Amino acid sequence: MDSFSFLILAAIGLAIIFGMMGVINLAHGEFIMLGAYITTLLSLAGVPIPLAIMLGALGVGCFGFIVDKLIIRHLYGRPLDSVVATWGISLIMGQGMLIIMGPSLQGLSTPLGSFTVGDINYSTYRLVLGIIACLLLVILYWVFMHTKFGLRSRATMQNEEIARSLGTNTSRMYTSTFVIGSMFAGLTGGLYSFTMSIGPTFGSGFLMESFVTVIVGGANPLIGTVMAGGTLGVVHSGLSYVFGTFIGRVGLLVAAILFIRLWPTGFSGLIEKKLIRVKRYNG
Amino acid sequence: MELQPTQNKQVTSNHEKILELKNLTIDFGGLRAVNNVNLTVNRGELRGLIGPNGAGKSTIFKLIMGIHSPTAGQVILKENDITKTSTWQRARLGIGIKMQIPGVFGELTGYENIRIAAQNYVVPNEIDEEINRLAKLVGIEHLLEHEVNNLSHGQQQWLEIAMTLSSKPELLLLDEPVAGMGPEETAFTAEIVQRLNKNGVSIIFIDHDMEFVRKISERVTVLHQGATFAEGSIAEIESNQEVIEIYLGSDVYEGA
């Protein structure tokens, strides 16, 4: 459960941006870090926790808006170029934060205490995280499937040209996607800022897991992330429990490698094949 | 079964089959795109493959080249079953193909394009000569040093034909070779195609430009909804009432 929520929350921002725009955001970890910093600073200033987290998410969303307007909008659909550019962004953000705020920030304690089931102690907060992760997925599903915005974004994902000719403002769509993806990253950072120590490298603990989840999940942010989060979560928890966290991580990576090899389009691709669709063919 | 690389065989008999499709079928998801097609092309033929949009023509080409694997049926080249052979090996066995989407390397020069196409089939010290020969064949020998993206659409098509010919294929598949061409370019392309056929290359082509089809093909196969609908000379086909009817359902029948 723990792993599941971690993977989902870590990956969702990345998945949305990659699935919709074909942009790989290597600065995803730094976006998460930014969210953590904003939340922590606000919290230390006395802002109540839920509000601090939401403002953290919003703050990173705004930052994402600026980044999109300046840089990302030139890179739509160019995954390899976006890798280099976002790597540059991550360097600037990481080093910048180090310069501005120093190597570490006073952390916060995990709120809400703990509860016991049988003779095992669980952190209440982590349970809350799990609930939030599930809630997010539900909201995402609802937005995707039942709102006009969701419909337009699905159309753009399927076929940008047709969506555009039908009146969707695709560049506005892409910008909002990037902003939403950034907000999710900020949210994750804010949520987890209470469980880890804060520093400029805060995001690196998420980067690998988020990438792996997106890889295994495939292009569809909803189906892919859920299924990948679930599967990988099980692999990771299981292996960590038996062999320790390092082997857990290694196992995660190996599972991802095998997965890509067997199903290069990820879970999303698998599911799409199962649903009966007419594939485009010539003639 | 030995698979030999391309050899320049003489046209010995008119009844030697160069390509045979037996009960060829392919399904995509729930849709049967090609339905039990039986098609035979003899050596030295110039065969047109026509039919309304969505009839499965390009899919058949892809099946012949091995880009798709059939759900059922066989592809037989020169009496050898190549249904399970990989695409690149089929190319080396003597099938050249020019597809609908442009298949030139845009950022390279014409010279480099033909070089890449030809170097698997020509020894290094003859390659420059061969490149010039092929370029002359299609009339672009003065354009070899230009970046291909800067060539006109027609010139790119001819370059691609030159590339396709560099393996000295015995069977040439052309998917819409005159798409997007004006009347002069179309005429020139027709001339190239006919010249090739006279030199012994068996050709199957797909096109919607009926004037072009009428001009060069000897025999025509009509495809409809994935299956062979009719076959005969162009005159026979054009007077076939049922063929006319299937075309009335689509608006691609040009040059009536």
Add this chain to the structure above:
Amino acid sequence: MLKNMNAEKSIMMLLCITLLIFPLIGSAYDVLNMSYFLSTVFLSISLWLIWGLTGIFSFGQTAFFGVGGYAYAMISMNFDNPNMTILALILAMVIAWGLAFLLGYFMFYGGVNDVFVGLITLCVTLVMATFLAQSAGSQWKIGDVLLGGDNGINNIPPIAFKLGSIELSLYGNSLYYFIIITMIIIYLLFKKMQIGKLGYSFIAVRENRERSQLLGYNIPFLQTLAFSFGGMLAAFSGVLYVTWGGYIAPSAMDISAAALPVVLVAAAGRKNISAVMIFTVLYYFLSQKLSVSGSEYALVILGVILILVILVVPQGIVVTLFNFFDRIFFKKRRRNVNGTTTDSKQAGNF
């Protein structure tokens, strides 16, 4: 050779001469630093071969770098005889070639391409780094040599040769010249390969896989071939690194280390081997200058440069400079497949 002069060739010749006489004009400290910079160039060349020439986007070169370093350490340190270091060098490269071949086979014959290769190779690199980082215990060893966990392996002997009374150990000037000579040989070899059949086969894979397949190219085979030799070259870089510094640790394979070669090659102009080499040396040189002078802004500057390159000169900085100088000094206009200009029909005529 002088017939088709252009900016790239003149700059490379100039650099070659300068580097050959460098130990005569620089201090021992300078030579030491330059040896380090040059050893990293092989890593960039390996990525040029795989990505720039063949179009395979790989984050895995640092993994093979690590394989080279660790394998060399394992083999050379299990024996007392200094001649074993030569065997260690050869074996390390062969092992890396083999592993790269296996990974390549796994990926390319499975139809994995483009971005997904990058993702798999990134995962492989991270697996290696993670696995080695937790290898701290005394049970983690090969022969007598401990893997050492996060601390890695120290006191790795340099490549050496001992025959009777002649003893030569690659250190200082001898190491420097070893690196320079091998670099020149590899450079010339690759330049020749590039305009031959194999080079053009790789280019075909890069430009359009589907179309090349229809022209008779065995795409997965060519990809695996490029990838395996790329891995071997990266391992060579790793061996040079441990010969130079005597040390290797898992941090050489973390996510920043994995991304760096990609970023350098992309920023330089990935299709051109000379550009890639020049930019790599420049980057390490500048990094060192900046860190020595205590500047924390080094990484920020690098980040800004990268963004500007992608947005303004996606062909790459050095390649754009080559073209620029060509237009001014050599009056050439056409950009060929290397990203440099010549007036010949062929790419990179040497």
